[in-house]
Amino acid sequence: MRTLYLDIETTPNLAYVWRLWRQNVSLSQLVDTAQVLCVAWKWRGERPVQFAGINGGHQEMLDAVHAALTEAELVVHYNGKVFDIPHLNRAFVMAGMKPPAPYAQLDILSQVRKQFRFPSNKLAHVSEALGLEGKVEHSGFNLWVRCMAGEASAWQEMERYNKRDVLLLEELHDRLSGWLPGSPNARLLDDRDDVCPQCGSDDLRREGHAFTQVGKVQRWQCRACGAWSRSSARVSGTQIRSMS
Ligand SMILES: [Zn+2]
Structure with a gap:
């Protein structure tokens, strides 16, 4: 970018x-x-x-x-x-x-x-x-x-x-x-997988899970800059979500 x-x-x-x-x-x-x-x-x-x-x-x-x-x-x-x-x-x-x-x-x-x-x-x-x-x-x-x-x-x-x-x-x-979560920097390295969306480092550690409306996803923390991120693919979840 x-x-x-x-x-x-x-x-x-x-x-x-x-x-x-x-x-x-x-x-x-x-x-x-x-x-x-x-x-x-x-x-x-x-x-x-x-x-x-x-x-x-x-x-x-x-x-x-x-x-x-x-x-x-x-x-x-x-x-x-x-x-x-x-x-x-x-x-x-x-x-x-x-x-x-x-x-x-x-x-x-x-x-x-x-x-x-x-x-x-x-x-x-x-x-x-x-x-x-x-x-x-x-x-x-x-x-x-x-x-x-x-x-x-x-x-x-x-x-x-x-x-x-x-x-x-x-x-x-x-x-x-x-x-700077969610800053436009998150698109820094769009074309590379599995890197920190903030700084681009590939030194990520699995750190628990994040929960979206429809399921559970892997959560990561970057060892270089400390930024938190999450996978987009669900670990488990449901097809049914609440209204709104
Ligand atoms: Zn980072």
Whole structure:
């Protein structure tokens, strides 16, 4: 499966505001809306992290990401289902582009929310708590302002920051491998039998049984990543099942 790790940064919304505290900004106050500022992405199993920002041309950036998404079978991101992907899609449609080829998505943030209770679900906190090397420190909001002004050194810093997040995403994906049941990763090795659906290892151990509505099936645990899985063929069961 062709797996793509992806992370975007956006420009802020720009608005005229009357006050600083507890503001509701109406559409008529809005001067400019948030745009995709830059994107970093990386293929699983390949080393280089790619980067494209509006400093290299807005359309060039969109073309490069669109091509990567079209090639991807699985896109892994952190909060990408509500942030990165819709932002990119809006940029594509506004630029008059057609949709990229369909791909499955694995939003690690929604899995982290579902499975654990960290005091904060921010990528920085979760990765640090799991012993991964943290995010790159950046110089704060000012970095975005300097990038929008086209400052070369700011863009270098942004690129480092954006790329690091993508590497972190892959490390986090590996670290959480046993903890992502039913994730699209389960289709990773569709064409191979008897391997862990999460990580692809063939080091599986029989561990009891699972029970479906119509019967009993073999349950397995992967010795490599710890993920639980089950056979599809029934050990025993019935042809009759309850209504609903
Ligand atoms: Zn596994």
